[in-house]
Amino acid sequence: MQTPSQPSPIGPVLARRSALATLAAIACAAPAQPAAASAIFRAEWFQFQSRFLMADGRVVDTGNGGVSHSEGQGWALLFALTADDRPGFERILGWTRRVLRRPGDNLHAWRFKPDAALPVEDPNNATDGDICIAWALLDAGARWDMPDYTMLGTAIARDILRLLVRRVGAYSVLLPGARGFELADGTIINPSYYVFPAFGALARAVPDPAWVRVAADGLVLLRQCRFGRWGLPPDWAVLARADGGLTLPSNWPPRFSFDAVRVPLYLAWAGLGGEPVLERVRNFWIDPANPFMPAWADLTNDRIAPYPASPGVTAIARLAGAQRPTGPVTQRAEGMVADAPDYYSAALSLLVRMAQR
Template structure:
């Protein structure tokens, strides 16, 4: 329950998970004392208002200020997912339309290739703003489709569901593959022809989203999305064994013939280490635990967070990047990682989660932003990590519940 303890001048209101919060950014020194943050809804409402103003243009383009002002499919999808959770249909529509207008992949004759999004858009060397890399980042399309399904239910928009189904068809065709080793279907980070080279697949475990695949199965009976739930847990469990301490990797190599995982070659620009990508594994697995009560999710977190738990208890910090042996390769920390770890430890060890919250996440928050007002990645991952487990109404993840709920 939200409780304000000091007077505030109200400048804006937003609904998070059905709770309307009206807030103004307070100084960091008063935040913890002014708001009872057991489920963080007032903080999340404040952060979304600040993010929307700073990072989302009037036309719906999401700007990554730390990366030359570029835009990505990831950024658009994150904004859509946040907007539907925040019950903000206007921002959802703007960010969706910008992406559909500017990120749709086309051939040289300007004919659409599919309904998926090019991952990077920005200013080229000649000063023109356009698609800079037409390749697909499948995690962004997964997050965007998830947002479309949830939005179709929350706001009763059948057009969003139609678009989601069209994208699901293309995602299955372009970014999933059946492996000869076990005849199972697996998700790839993007187009098969890009990530299957030199007889090995390049995989990114942080793209695996079992909770999303369950939602996809609810709306698309033509493809076996539940098979991706099983292969995702297999990939998570087996690929983490490449690390002696059980850490997921940013990138990993998979031999499709025998199903063996290994580190990528040292000459590859994609690195097999625990870093900014890999930390998202904790959040995606935690979502499957909280939304669908999946026992494999809880088991994975319990089995693979042990090294980071020990590091936290010994040092009260976890570096942003670790090698496969669990040793630091940088001396700085990442608020984004702490957001992901908070979501995971809340599932298996709430006491550790509370320590991370009070010692890392809240101290990094000031006037609506984590770290600073240009830290795009921190804003998104800290926000997702702090979402209360019950923030999603039951009918959004389980449509059979709709009959018993009075929809808005």
């Protein structure tokens, strides 16, 4: 049965102080310098393009009916930047802004359905997609000396703060989208939308203490997101306004699955490898009771997927330090785009390569 997660016994204020101390230790480390694009990463990026990027700059989700998402566009911008592929970056950005930009702000519609009468039928945004688009633009502006990119990334970051940050009880939270996630008694959150390695770039572009509050409270909430036998973070959770408790929503499968696998990726990427949630996820991935590393776990009854995780997820497991008793979860530290069964697995593999850099 569902095990609700309750606020930390030391209280939200002390929990936030602990999270702030963790973030401060990371922030005080020497900033990473941009690394030259490796031949391997460039080759992987061009393999990704050949499989999933259309000539006009649209990234195709081959495992989901050929749709496109702002998430995929943001990741592709990061890949092109890392590969030092300016023409590719410009094509991806051009399609993203031309097709997905919402009227009235600088955010982007979350989905494009190519065969629909109205391809962008839902103007709502996806916050992780906008974070990654802004992050890519800000880093591209600095690396390539492109003030227009910096200005656009700053405008998106400003709208993220303005439209997507809310106070819910004792916490500053990141809404998954501009509408549809605020309830009368709580707010729906997606733990995987906290793209921790991006927050530094956003905060430098739009200096505001709200970034620190959101990041710190995001860590606090992740420490409390413990469901099921392994104490895993869910794809989606409801944060109660009254007491700060976390429960599983009724309108999404109650799983640690395709969204939540990005939680350990972003924590490890940001240098937050000591966070307790990483240890809990590792314990799930290496549990000898499981015949293989499962693609998902049901957090209400501890049932696991009848099929193994994709190569992209096993690459995240290696990044997070997971080793199964019978050997590594995969033969390579990174997944290869050529081995990926679909867009999502390939994208996760490239994200892991970026995190390792």
